[in-house]
Amino acid sequence: MERKNLAKRIAMSFFGVIICAISVGIFKIAALGVDPFQSLMAGLDVLIPLDFGLLYIIVNVILLSFALIFDRHYIGIATFINLFLLGYITQFSYEFFQTIIVNPSIFVRIICLLVGVVIICFGSAFYITADLGVSTYDAVALIICNTWKKGKFQFVRPITDFVCVILGVSLFLIAGGRAAAILTIAGAGTIITAFFMGPLIEFFNVHIARPILSK
Numbered sequence: 001m002e003r004k005n006l007a008k009r010i011a012m013s014f015f016g017v018i019i020c021a022i023s024v025g026i027f028k029i030a031a032l033g034v035d036p037f038q039s040l041m042a043g044l045d046v047l048i049p050l051d052f053g054l055l056y057i058i059v060n061v062i063l064l065s066f067a068l069i070f071d072r073h074y075i076g077i078a079t080f081i082n083l084f085l086l087g088y089i090t091q092f093s094y095e096f097f098q099t100i101i102v103n104p105s106i107f108v109r110i111i112c113l114l115v116g117v118v119i120i121c122f123g124s125a126f127y128i129t130a131d132l133g134v135s136t137y138d139a140v141a142l143i144i145c146n147t148w149k150k151g152k153f154q155f156v157r158p159i160t161d162f163v164c165v166i167l168g169v170s171l172f173l174i175a176g177g178r179a180a181a182i183l184t185i186a187g188a189g190t191i192i193t194a195f196f197m198g199p200l201i202e203f204f205n206v207h208i209a210r211p212i213l214s215k
Contacts (some may be wrong), residue, residue, distance in 0.1 A: 008213060012130040013078040014085075019123025021086045023116045025093025029101055030112035033187030035120070036161035036168075036194065037137045042185040043171030052094075056087025063136035071147040076133020083136065113189050121197055125204035129213055137164075161194055 027034045034042060044059065045052050060083045067075055101108065134142065141157045144150045165186050172185060 005213075009130040009132050010077060012126045012209070012213065013081050013132050016123045016125070016127030016130065017078070017081050017085050018089055020120050020127065021089035022093045023120035023123060024086075024090040025097055026112050026116035026119065027189055028090075028094045029097045029104065030109045030116060030189060031184040032109055032113045033183060033189030033191070034185060034193070035197075036164040036190060039168035039185045039190060040164040040171075041168070043168035043175070046177055047171045047175035052091040053088035056090070057083060060087075060136045063140060067136055067139040067143065071139075071143045074134050074139040074142055075136075078127060078130060079133040079136060079139075082127075113192070116189070117192055117196070118200070120193070121200035122204050122208075124197070124201045125209040126212075128201065129205055129209035158194070165190060 024034065024038055027038070033039070041052070041056060041059065044055060048055055050058075064075065064079070064083065067079075101112070104112065137160075141153060141160045144156050144160075145153045150156065169182055169186050172182065173179065
């Protein structure tokens with residue numbers, strides 16, 4: 001039974017990461033802002049001439065090293081699933097959606113944004129409920145709060161998110177990005193994910209992910 005439960009948790013982790021990666025591809029089509037960590041990745045993506053999937057792995061390996069040094073408790077199977085899969089699936093999803101959603105109107109972009117928010121919350125519920133480790137980025141705030149005792153999570157996480165957005169926008173501009181295009185990486189989607197993801201993730205946790213795990 002324990003082995004069966006672990007297999008289900010691993011499957012839920014894979015499913016959650018894949019769904020989250022697809023949602024990021026949809027966010028990129030919407031071009032109305034992404035979540036804070038992806039804002040940082042978007043800035044790096046413009047600045048550094050590497051495939052997004054490889055770049056995502058490199059950045060997360062750096063964050064993984066930080067977590068392994070200061071508190072490896074937060075590192076698990078799901079951490080590595082996220083590390084090696086999310087970037088490449090995001091890249092594939094974005095390129096695929098570009099072939100079927102060409103020159104989207106603002107209405108279509110808003111629909112994509114709303115769909116992306118729902119999907120990322122749905123995927124996150126499975127990933128979180130599986131409880132097999134957190135992403136390397138999530139581990140940073142948790143270590144600052146729980147290991148270093150430097151504040152409460154509800155205050156520290158917004159600070160790390162803010163730093164990511166500022167760095168992402170700065171790198172985007174340094175790489176020659178147009179100021180008018182900043183809203184594509186730090187816009188309405190960034191605000192929505194920062195303030196509204198929690199309740200929606202909890203809804204999917206309670207009504208879908210946890211019941212599936214308990215069966």
